[in-house]
Amino acid sequence: MPESRDPEHSPRPAAERPALGRRSLLRGSAIAAGAGLAASVTGKAAAAPVVAFGHGVASGDPLPDRVIIWTRVTPSADALPGSGVGEAIALDWQVATDSQFTSVVRSGTVTATADSDHTAKVDVTGLKPATTYHYRFTARGGAVSGQVSPVARTLTAPANDADLSRLRFGVVTCSYWEAGYFSAYRHLAQREDLDAILHVGDYIYENGQGEYRARNGAVRLHEPAHDIVSLADYRIRHAQYKTDPDLATLHARIPFIATWDDHEFADNAYQTGAANHDPATEGDWATRRANATQAYFEWMPVRVNGSGTDAPLYRRFRFGNLAEISMLDLRTYRDEQASPGAGWRKVDDPDRTVTGRAQMDWLTKGIVSSPTQWKVVGNPVMIAPTLIPPLDTRTTKALTDLIGLPQGGIPYGTDSWDGYAADRRRLFDAIAAAKVDNTVFLTGDTHTSWACDLPVDAANYPAGPTVGTEFVVPSVSSPGVGDSLGVPPRTVSVPIEEAYKAVNRHIRYAELDSHGYGVFEVAPDGAQMDWYYVSDAADPRATVRHGASYRVADGAQRIVPVGAPLDPASHRPGA
Template identity: 80%
Template sequence: MNTVRSTPLRIEHPSKFGCDPRVSDNWLPDRTTLPSLSRRTLLKSSAALAGAGLTVAAAGTAAAAAAPAVGFAHGVASGDPLPDRVIIWTRVTPSADALPGSGVGETISLKWQMARDPAFAAVVRSGTVTVDADTDHTAKVDVTGLEPATAYHYRFTAHSGAVAGQVSPVGRTLTAPANDADIQRLRFGVVSCSNWEAGYFSAYRHLAQREDLDAILHLGDYIYEYGRGEYGARNGSVRPHEPAHEIVSLADYRIRHAQYKTDPDLMALHARIPFIATWDDHESADNAYKSGAENHNPATEGDWATRKANSTRAYFEWMPVRPTGGGTEVTTYRRFRFGNLAEISMLDLRTYRDEQTTATAGREVDSPDRTITGRAQMDWLTKGIVSSPTRWKVVGNPVMIAPTLIPPLDPRTTKALTDLIGLPQSGIPYGTDSWDGYAADRRRLYDAIATAGVDNTVFLTGDVHTSWACDLPVDAANYPGGATIGTELVVPSVTSPNMDDSLGVPPRTASLAAEEAYKAVNRHIRYLDFDSHGYGVFEIATAGSQMDWYYISDPIDPRATVRHGASFRVADGAQRTLPVGTPLDPAAHRPGA
């Protein structure tokens, strides 16, 4: 996404990537970069665990009680649920000097347990995992042999070192239903774009309080790479980034991931519901593409391949994500099936894309040689949608796929929107960072879906910090006539700046005219909110799917409240969005109950 600035794996069944992080010397920590995530921050995060309502067991030995370490200061997390397995994650701090990114600290043996009950009276799976500085003392276990559509509780216990006897918070997770299960309903929290400096993660807190979610879909920009004060809220930085500078080295990325995982609202959500996440650009650098990024200067920040490798390694160390591929081709695109009801294809739209065009590039955006997905991922995506045996085909789509044309607006409003959406100010009808800038790839995908006559394809999107409900016409110029290949539902940012933040005006003032102008020249766009921060709750059911948008009262208020903003529904087979007045009933769905 365009932004404007004010001035390896430890798993029970290892994949090709991460089973031995010593791939090359390029993967070693940059010990010349001193970590700035302080022990005070870690101690505060330990207190936050209790404040977030997470259960932390007391240390069981005198040695642990006397140790200067903080133990499990970053909480626990789970992710990538399958019918028989799920990833569980934690990070242990073995001593006061073994801060994230430090590259120091003793090897620690951890015991993990998975149980049907939070008291662990019925442990169903257990094992040990060893963590050390080479993986930044993160532990990641792919627990297998589980029952489908079942809620489990998990925890880690340190069995060696100064932290021996310390026990992690207890997490809760869910497995996916069996592939052949007859499923009537699924619900997901949908989020993106959580910038630490721009505010507090209240959206995560409100999602953690729900009991009707099967998983959280995170569509990217889980962290931001900027240095302090470079990209904050309308009134500056609400809370400073660590480290203070823009992150480039492996140590930098580790420190930044660690900082985000000290947020009590994020810790509570991770401990409550499994994540299905993919990355966008800010997990590495703004407007990243396969050989570089807009926010990367080789002269001062070194080789892009090294920086990308650093960000990738830290991501898979710190996120409960099951990598696909191996070596230099490790990626986040992968697919999840939920019975006979839905398949979710999560995309990686940064690793394989060609460089974004400029506003004056003309027909270059239509070149059949340009790609946003890469050929292998495009083949995987189209074949997966066309041949899917499920009723609904959902795409976790980091950047917008709906075509957009900028209407005539006053120059200041136009600039704010082009900065957010990535569109050129000249009025050319495409965005250089979205699928608009890769028209041939979008046409390939649209044609494959239309030719196969596939119904019920829904793209869930983040990136633009705003809320949209769009139909996806084969020919936008003829809409509402003609065929549509699916729908797109875009969720707002958790905290990252949107239109009123960029303009420095009250919410729902200047944006109202802009929203109406956008809908007038883009008739397939059915709903817009350019101002609000929050999240989506997305239901898939046999009769239709529905997105509820929820908006928080103020991203810079750590106690922000939440309100229902809008709801749109897509009936089974309809391929079009329709507004509905009532949000989903949280009591109507209890996964894992």
């Protein structure tokens, strides 16, 4: 739970809130050829040239014939993110098959205005499948006329009917600005074997300065200083994260397929509120959620299928005959989390949902009818049971009913699928009834690493059937168990890991300390996750090491440890 907030951090009207500080934009301007917006000691803009593309460029949501390209233009010194001011700027965009743009295949013009915080997205169509492209934007008009964005690279998906030997993805989650640097993004950007980056939530954090404690305090401070609530606030925070050089580099090299979790809104968000939302001081939740949604749609390279902030974010991507990826939204439609004690009974309530009924139908039908060999789910919160202990409902139901406990056992937490056991049962039963195999959930949220089988009945594992597997990746920088307790890594956490695995036998791997990322591969003969851990999230020059690897063979439905990680040289997408 978040700490109590200082009264100074209570929300102010949007007009009184500061735009993204010039120092942050100056740091981010290194993205755009090393120049920046200068600021005097008084905070007023100096007479230095305005850098048009200080927030970089990005691409995302690749399909066989199209991909989203994105940027943000700063038309004048006062038109900072969240300011709501600045003239409209026409941006000429080009997509080419070479980085020198001697072979331009698509081009056009898009206008960036204050209404969209001067962000611009183009859904570039008419492209070839499984092809590497380069793209750039050029400002036309105003004080930044003629400035050119960084040249970036992207990749389209393979044709729907392509027979593929493998696919490989970087998997990331939970990048908390104040807790550490984004070295995990830097190390992913150095790889040449990734088809896309799957970001499964918590791309930004909503907290004010110092509210979410890291081991060594804040290594850099959030802007604005308070919890973000208004549309201007969310725009400023997204803009700050886009100035991180490691994140900017990764965006400029590999397309993202992203979804949100709670911190893009507020901690432990649900349909009608959040744990970190106080209506008395922060106003109406629906307004705050709409602000967060609008800023996310503006600042992220996601394809929005609809108009307004009610457009669904859950969506599906096909990669040839090999894999289909379903990206979930587990915040917009969920019921409030169950609380311990009398609230335990809500865990099994069939009327409560984490997905919402429409999304559950979409997910279930997609998995059971998928034409691809592997069914991959981008899953913001953990779906594997973590129970204390798992109970056999056939023999313990009378007891759990008597004392008011969840039928399957007491969950470690109720923000995950454990808190919505009926929804999980619906999904697992549908997969089992259809006899679907090769379903893999790729998960974030926990700031820790897990490899799990997904049993139909956790109490009867390993004797009973399983419906798939789950790989949970660590945080990029958000505090883990050791960080939160203030103890050295691999001390207190180790017995906790062993206790979890002893009680929940379907949990095959747990690592509760390290920060980093995952590299996930699907191939006709199996799927594998490699965990990579950075040496120190508080060190901007952190090194990286291989932590562990687990694999599930085609049709096996159960994971096994693997001694060596995937060979980066064995895959070259879009070659």
